[in-house]
Amino acid sequence: MGKNVTRKDIAKEAGVSVSVVSRALNNSGYVDNEKKKRILEIANRVGYMPNPVAMALQQKKTYQLLFFCGDLTGTYYNQMYHGMAREAEKKGYHVLAIMNERDFEMVKKTLADGALFPTESVAQAYAESIGKNYYLPTVTASFDPSAVFAKPMPAVIIDNRKVINTAIDYLWKKGHRKIGMALPFNEGYANLRYRYWKERMMLEIGKEYRKYILDVQGDLEKTETPKNSSQKDFSCEAEGFVYLDLFFIGRRAARMYQASAHKPTAIICFNDDMAFGMMEELKSLGFRVPEDVSVIGIDGLFTRERYEPKLTTMAIYPERQGAECVDVLINVLEGNKYKYMNYSPFKILEGETVKNMASV
Template sequence: MWKRAEKQCGRGECSMVTRKDIAQRAGVSVSVVSRALNNSGYVEEEKKRKILMIAEQMGYHPNPVAMSLMTQRTKQILFYCRELENAFNIEVYEGMLEVAKKHDYMVVVHGKLDFKSVRSIMVDGLILPSEKITDVYLKGAGKNYNLPVVSASYGDSISFVKSVPIVECDLWEGTRMVLQYLWDRGHRKIAMIMPYELENANARTCAYKEFMQYELREKMREYYFGISKRGLINDERVMNFMEEKIQDNITIPEDFFGKGMLAAEIFRERKCDATAALCFNDDMALGFYRGLKKLGYGIPEDVSIVGIDGIYARKYADLFLTSLKLNPRMQGARCMEVLLDVLQGKKVKYVTRIPLCVEEGESVRTIER
């Protein structure tokens, strides 16, 4: 990256260094300097090295606005994300930054989620945080707007109105992986802690119902804790929570930690005999853990707990939470790599999958059978 500098004049006046100044010192035309600095078109290797050295010595730096007009590239990507307080999304963003830096790109974060504002932001491409958000964008503001888009995905069954590359953490497969992990450690009565009602189509819920149907049968609802207004229709406690609302403007983040705390209260009220609980994400798992601990439960002696995400923040609790690791940094990095390939006109796979694994902590015990 060239540094900004001033050209010194004889009477103490100054101006910005231009390509014409570099051309004069190098003894070449301005067009040759432009090809050398843009790495576009042929320039003899020796001559190119000389031009780059002179530009570095003079401290040349192109005007970014002028460059974007000339190249039709802003070197900026927009990560359009509503939940910036969610540690998972921050790790996804950090993965994007690692790749962007290597390609001299910036990543701009927009947290308001007013889709109409996308058209007024100067960016080369857009990364969206989930298939639900992408679906809303494509049906609304993005319907007739040809900004390149890549979406993070979590295994939910949504068909986009037009093709968009996705970088997927398959949570149907991942949920089954965690349930099998608990099953192999002797757990048969496994509860599910979710922010949605049992009838929702989230990949986690679908995988749980399929895996546990022969063990729980008609008692499934007793072991499923859907902490939502639809799931707990007559419970005034859930009315205190703001819940996600998918509209053209998406501004309401969910309090997963608080819902986890409430799930612990209801777990005790139902006198649930589950020996393990799988939670929607790590935030909800940490809230559930905190709530059970306040109520006198031992973790993992009385109840084993597993989260989903694998965020680094779970290490700061007084008990290291076992979690399905989704590799959020890797997902962010892959989203950026795919989008840059699209911008460069390369062929891309429309589904890139991120490997998942159970990262063991201290919150699961083995039941001897």
């Protein structure tokens, strides 16, 4: 028969209709056992390969999900994507990463059953643009339970207020009262974490909290309102590869700590990558962690195993958050029950970077 064998060719040789061949190959609908056996034998013999686009259109399902991830150079979103991809594979789906997180026109150009977003801000941008008139089931990872979308959208949420308060509770029990926060920029959930830290520290020590802010970009001196920035100020390049370097930002925060007249005894870093950079720079500046200053991160990244001392961090399990996003989306696609508000777990992962001041 040559190449490009079609179902029509198989139907002709088997002496049946094309619809019978389709039912046999798709294993859907009734086909006499002998006819089905003969159809499959012919298909195997002639090397029939179904056209995936045609199959998707016929079945109205692609088993492909889009993830508008933007940047996978950061360990958090890398782990989130791995969680998504592995969970999807277990259920017969695949996740395609779209590296431009605002290229929403891709939903019109790519065969996919649904879309996943890394943050509520990206999800909101989608809902207010393409999502207004283009139906595609969507789920987002979220860091703000109060986020509102143009259309209702299921979310898998990290409750940052609880995360920050748990970190402060932990440090407070260890005897720390001068608890600072190191921030890379004034936007997104960096601003959210700052506001929850400020809210709690205002209750604990009043306006003294201002002495212990390590605001790397300096935006909080101008306004506490988050800005809409692309974060380009912190782009770095290595071997021609451009990436956002939060490790480098952590180093800058350490130098701010060195120059500060009011030094906190413990510092909550915006995330683990920033904490790693801060610890390395503190060492080079002659400060000991945790003897001179305690450091705690937020994320619980696998890379904490590579640093000494081992980082104490608030684990928010990015791979679990990603996997749960996929689970919710597949439940939507397959008509199963699902919730709009799904909270992802978190807990303290103790390491070696927090000094117990209460025992001193």
